[in-house]
Amino acid sequence: MPEDSACKIRLGISWLLAGCVCSIFVCVMVGVGILWIPVIQGMQGAQLFFYIQAVSAYLAPPIASVYLLAVLWPRANERVTTLRLEFGLLS
Secondary structure, eight states, X not given: OHHHHHHHHSTTOOHHHHHHHHHHXXXXXXXXXXXXXXXXXXXXXXXXXXXXXXXXXXXXXXXXXXXXXXXXXXXXOHHXXXXXXXXXXXO
């Protein structure tokens, strides 16, 4: 699926090149995640689990409400779900 997005962004790109770009992007994101671990450990006193729980507790309710909105309301579109997500994250 990421290859589809890469091909839509640049119309003349081949599937092979799109796959390579996506693989490089995944490797970069894994590297950022690995480099982020010492920052979190230093900030939270090695309580990474509590940090992850706090972040997921903050993000889970708005994401769940957008999911339920999309499943239960057939007229939900991108604009409505984006506004609901922003409202949920700001409140």
